[in-house]
Amino acid sequence: MRHLIGGGVSGMKVGRYLVLFVAVMGGLIAFGDRGLLDNYRLKEKLMNLKKANHGMLLENIALRKNITFLREDLSYIEMMARNELGMVKKGDLVYRSAH
Secondary structure (H helix, E strand, O other), X not given: OHHHHOOHHHHHHHHHHHHHHHHHHXXXXXXXXXXXXXXXXXXXXXXXXXXXXXXXXXXXXXXXXXXXXXXXXXXXXXXXXXXXXXXXOOOOOOOOOOO
């Protein structure tokens, strides 16, 4: 009767191998190359790259706007020369502070 119900000793060996096989496959699925953990890391990396890409896109738009102003708007060129380069035009009063 024991042979019919449990499969005997050979059935237990098959059961152990099956449990071991399932455990190894579960480990590979979770932690292996292209597994769940790797997939999570790649999704996180993709999200960070998209954020960086968006930031660069906004920076490019601002730089294109500056290029257009520098090519076409003389008052913008004057403002940039004053603010960025510290230039003054004839007749401006310059204040110096002594430190």
